[in-house]
Amino acid sequence: MAEKKQRLLLIDGNSIIYKAFFALPANRFTNDKGIHTNATYGFNRMLDTMLDIVKPTLALAAFDAGKITFRTKMYSDYKGGRKPTPDELIQQFPYVKRLLKARGIKSYQLNNYEADDIIGTLSKRAEKLGYETTIVTGDRDLTQLCSNLTTVSLSKTGVSSVEHFTTEHVIDKFGIKPSQIVDVKALRGDNSDNYPGVTLIGHKKAIKLIQKYGSMENVYQHLDDFSGKKMQQHLIEDKDKAYLAKKLATIDRQSPVTIKLSQVPYLGDQIDQLISFYKDVGFHSYLMQLNNSGKISSPKIKYTQLDSKHLKLIDHLNLDKPVTFYLAMPEPNYHLSPFAGFVIGQEDKWFVSKDIDLLNSNPIKHILESNQIFKNVFDAKRTYVGLNRLGIKLAHINFDMLLVSYLLNTNDNSNDLGKVAAKHGDFNIKSDEQVYGKGAKRSIPDDEILLKHLVSKAMAINNLQDQMFSQLKTNNQEKLYRQIELPVAFTLARMEIAGITVDTNVLNQMKNKYTERLSQVESDIYNQAGEKFNIGSPKQLGKILFEKLQLPVIKRTKTGYSTSVDVLEKLAGESKIVQNVLEYRKIAKILSTYIDGLLKVVHSTDHKVHTRYLQTLTQTGRLSSVDPNLQNIPVRTPEGKKIRKAFIPSHKGWEIFSFDYSQIELRVLAAISGDRNMQKEFAENDDIHASTARRIFNLKSNADVTPNLRRQAKAVNFGIVYGISAFGLSRNTGISRARAKSFIEKYFQEYPNVKKYMNGEVDKAHKLGYVETISHRRRYLPDIHSKNFHQRSFAERTAMNTPIQGSAADIIKIAMIKMERAIQNMSATMLLQIHDELIFEAPDSEIEELTKLVPKTMDSAVKLDVPLKVSVNYGKSWYDAK
DNA sequence: CGTATCACG
DNA sequence: ACGTACGTGATACGG
Numbered sequence: 001m002a003e004k005k006q007r008l009l010l011i012d013g014n015s016i017i018y019k020a021f022f023a024l025p026a027n028r029f030t031n032d033k034g035i036h037t038n039a040t041y042g043f044n045r046m047l048d049t050m051l052d053i054v055k056p057t058l059a060l061a062a063f064d065a066g067k068i069t070f071r072t073k074m075y076s077d078y079k080g081g082r083k084p085t086p087d088e089l090i091q092q093f094p095y096v097k098r099l100l101k102a103r104g105i106k107s108y109q110l111n112n113y114e115a116d117d118i119i120g121t122l123s124k125r126a127e128k129l130g131y132e133t134t135i136v137t138g139d140r141d142l143t144q145l146c147s148n149l150t151t152v153s154l155s156k157t158g159v160s161s162v163e164h165f166t167t168e169h170v171i172d173k174f175g176i177k178p179s180q181i182v183d184v185k186a187l188r189g190d191n192s193d194n195y196p197g198v199t200l201i202g203h204k205k206a207i208k209l210i211q212k213y214g215s216m217e218n219v220y221q222h223l224d225d226f227s228g229k230k231m232q233q234h235l236i237e238d239k240d241k242a243y244l245a246k247k248l249a250t251i252d253r254q255s256p257v258t259i260k261l262s263q264v265p266y267l268g269d270q271i272d273q274l275i276s277f278y279k280d281v282g283f284h285s286y287l288m289q290l291n292n293s294g295k296i297s298s299p300k301i302k303y304t305q306l307d308s309k310h311l312k313l314i315d316h317l318n319l320d321k322p323v324t325f326y327l328a329m330p331e332p333n334y335h336l337s338p339f340a341g342f343v344i345g346q347e348d349k350w351f352v353s354k355d356i357d358l359l360n361s362n363p364i365k366h367i368l369e370s371n372q373i374f375k376n377v378f379d380a381k382r383t384y385v386g387l388n389r390l391g392i393k394l395a396h397i398n399f400d401m402l403l404v405s406y407l408l409n410t411n412d413n414s415n416d417l418g419k420v421a422a423k424h425g426d427f428n429i430k431s432d433e434q435v436y437g438k439g440a441k442r443s444i445p446d447d448e449i450l451l452k453h454l455v456s457k458a459m460a461i462n463n464l465q466d467q468m469f470s471q472l473k474t475n476n477q478e479k480l481y482r483q484i485e486l487p488v489a490f491t492l493a494r495m496e497i498a499g500i501t502v503d504t505n506v507l508n509q510m511k512n513k514y515t516e517r518l519s520q521v522e523s524d525i526y527n528q529a530g531e532k533f534n535i536g537s538p539k540q541l542g543k544i545l546f547e548k549l550q551l552p553v554i555k556r557t558k559t560g561y562s563t564s565v566d567v568l569e570k571l572a573g574e575s576k577i578v579q580n581v582l583e584y585r586k587i588a589k590i591l592s593t594y595i596d597g598l599l600k601v602v603h604s605t606d607h608k609v610h611t612r613y614l615q616t617l618t619q620t621g622r623l624s625s626v627d628p629n630l631q632n633i634p635v636r637t638p639e640g641k642k643i644r645k646a647f648i649p650s651h652k653g654w655e656i657f658s659f660d661y662s663q664i665e666l667r668v669l670a671a672i673s674g675d676r677n678m679q680k681e682f683a684e685n686d687d688i689h690a691s692t693a694r695r696i697f698n699l700k701s702n703a704d705v706t707p708n709l710r711r712q713a714k715a716v717n718f719g720i721v722y723g724i725s726a727f728g729l730s731r732n733t734g735i736s737r738a739r740a741k742s743f744i745e746k747y748f749q750e751y752p753n754v755k756k757y758m759n760g761e762v763d764k765a766h767k768l769g770y771v772e773t774i775s776h777r778r779r780y781l782p783d784i785h786s787k788n789f790h791q792r793s794f795a796e797r798t799a800m801n802t803p804i805q806g807s808a809a810d811i812i813k814i815a816m817i818k819m820e821r822a823i824q825n826m827s828a829t830m831l832l833q834i835h836d837e838l839i840f841e842a843p844d845s846e847i848e849e850l851t852k853l854v855p856k857t858m859d860s861a862v863k864l865d866v867p868l869k870v871s872v873n874y875g876k877s878w879y880d881a882k
Numbered sequence: 883c884g885t886a887t888c889a890c891g
Numbered sequence: 892a893c894g895t896a897c898g899t900g901a902t903a904c905g906g
Contacts, residue, residue: 594901629900721897722895
């Protein structure tokens with residue numbers, strides 16, 4: 001019987017690890033211990049690709065042994081002048097070697113030799129035995145080893161894609177045979193390895209010569225061919241260099257490699273080692289992949305499929321302990337999503353069904369609505385809204401896994417239970433994308449797969465609660481969770497359900513008016529440009545403005561000319577077409593985003609829009625709003641502001657109310673910095689920007705402050721809140737850098753504790769790795785240690801800004817919870833939150849009460865050393881509530 | 883699916 | 892010398 005065909009995979013360890021390091025952003029890949037893992041991750045990606053292609057029977061990874069090799073003895077400057085290997089990469093060598101071992105691949109190095117020589121020697125031995133060899137490297141020079149049995153796979157910039165070089169491919173691509181690569185290098189040298197070839201012979205000329213003469217030596221046999229040319233002289237003078245270069249470039253295929261091919265079988269993944277390795281470095285996606293590959297025996301999922309005849313089984317649950325519940329809605333928009341099924345249970349008792357009607361039967365309904373029985377869920381708000389559609393009032397939540405995960409680390413803001421579970425060490429849950437598919441292929445899978453998936457989710461919620469709660473306690477975040485985030489989830493759910501009424505007639509009338517205005521401006525622009533083009537395409541617009549019409553280029557983007565407002569505004573003075581483009585943009589934006597966009601999402605049944613607040617997304621603790629976003633409805637321009645006329649009360653004889661915190665972020669700053677001067681100004685109800693102007697411009701009293709000075713001071717106050725720099729301030733206000741710098745210095749003199757606060761937050765971020773708000777909401781800032789100036793500066797500004805923006809977010813959340821309780825006996829309804837502003841609707845009869853009650857509740861939400869101020873407006877539409 | 887632009891606090 | 896203001900979402904374009 002013929003012996004089994006052997007396939008050998010040889011890995012150029014050093015080369016691949018370097019390539020991976022520079023291909024993937026180092027700071028995107030850091031584990032909990034702060035160790036970079038980008039090269040390790042990239043290396044593993046390469047392994048996946050190569051193992052899949054080659055399916056090796058033998059495998060070895062070769063590494064350089066050190067700086068001193070036989071080549072440095074020949075030529076001391078060999079590889080001289082290279083930058084030292086970055087620390088972040090050196091750290092990863094032990095990881096990569098452990099990874100290789102866990103994946104069943106031996107690592108090998110040899111004193112005095114480079115990885116290339118080990119690979120050259122072993123591939124030669126393999127050829128003699130008739131083995132197929134694949135060499136994976138990032139170094140082109142190794143293509144000199146190509147033969148009919150040996151392929152060189154060169155990894156490209158993206159780590160996992162490779163280009164396979166066979167003998168034919170080398171000839172095709174380089175125009176010479178593999179063995180002639182060293183001849184080319186003999187003539188041209190190698191800059192990166194720091195040895196010269198022949199003066200004035202570069203890559204192209206060297207190839208031409210070798211194509212003609214076959215080898216470097218043969219070029220020297222025919223020196224006469226070059227008589228009379230400069231090149232002859234160079235060839236003669238640099239002959240020694242050329243011969244040395246050839247020696248340096250030639251891979252030693254007879255090196256004293258001690259390991260035998262029979263000693264490097266490819267063993268395949270060593271599952272236990274690999275799991276512990278992936279856990280140590282934090283490769284969650286690989287753990288999930290391993291899990292889904294079926295290579296790990298996952299815990300048995302035992303469940304009972306429930307039907308209407310067997311609801312009695314639920315009585316076996318211990319209702320003194322929390323019951324875990326999961327409601328499956330495959331679409332992101334839970335106001336509209338169909339229901340796919342549900343799970344209810346605890347510990348080792350799980351009941352699952354696709355029959356949603358069962359939820360309205362007892363004892364399930366009773367359990368969900370009970371104020372005595374604790375429930376565990378993933379995303380309380382989503383679950384509440386879903387159940388509300390079925391007429392069930394979810395109450396008494398103990399553990400919301402999504403919310404807790406977000407509070408523990410705002411960076412982990414995935415909404416997928418499988419991914420969140422993996423972050424907390426449970427790798428047995430598939431992501432929804434894996435189960436339902438994505439894009440056009442999305443569908444509900446077969447019952448067995450679906451039900452198992454749902455049960456596995458509920459089990460993860462059940463299994464992770466203790467561990468995640470204990471972390472919450474360690475972080476001192478229990479109050480934040482139980483008294484702010486969890487209650488506000490329900491407040492938000494009820495606001496979303498309430499929705500806000502939209503008068504589509506108003507929008508449709510605006511649509512007609514603006515469409516006509518847009519086509520007028522459009523034809524003006526075409527006339528002024530002398531041709532038709534797509535005004536909405538920055539590329540085409542740039543061509544017209546900066547090439548055809550020769551307007552001065554003020555700013556560029558990565559891809560071409562910038563045509564953003566600040567650029568166009570600078571050009572508007574000299575050009576009518578630019579004014580028209582600005583007008584066109586403004587109207588087009590209102591039409592597409594606000595008129596058409598809103599009309600698309602108004603529910604036909606109740607004439608309302610029901611936004612969804614994302615409670616676990618932002619890094620600061622703010623909410624965001626989607627589908628539609630009601631936190632960015634226009635207000636700054638008269639044309640845009642008219643959109644607000646479409647937002648009206650849901651009943652005749654009602655009003656829309658707006659309650660605004662005035663300068664809440666500056667007040668928070670005054671409070672948490674403890675700056676007496678700023679506190680005093682707020683206590684005395686001064687115009688804060690005027691007071692700032694008085695201070696930085698050395699005026700006697702606020703009465704001396706001109707509108708222009710006040711405007712500049714206001715900009716400085718904004719800058720302070722954002723984590724100021726002179727550069728940022730000058731850029732944003734148009735004042736000189738020097739002037740901006742002097743403003744900031746004076747500001748810090750006048751408000752000394754603000755400066756102390758800023759420095760203190762940056763220090764905290766350095767020492768602890770995070771900053772926090774007044775309610776202990778945390779934001780981790782790994783980039784604070786970055787060596788990259790840009791990234792580090794950003795982390796520093798974030799350290800200053802997050803406690804301010806985040807504490808303001810805490811305050812309004814507290815106010816919302818209190819507000820809901822305060823109006824529970826009124827008809828008034830809270831509808832929207834826009835960061836520092838709450839929108840209500842209420843009957844005329846409640847105007848007086850509400851306009852007193854809301855500000856009182858909002859300004860007493862928390863106790864600060866600074867008063868909070870709330871302004872009130874109301875009217876027949878949101879537009880009129882001004 | 884990434885980039886540019888622009889809407890809000 | 893370096894060279895960014897903080898936090899979001901929706902839309903249109905174009906590869």
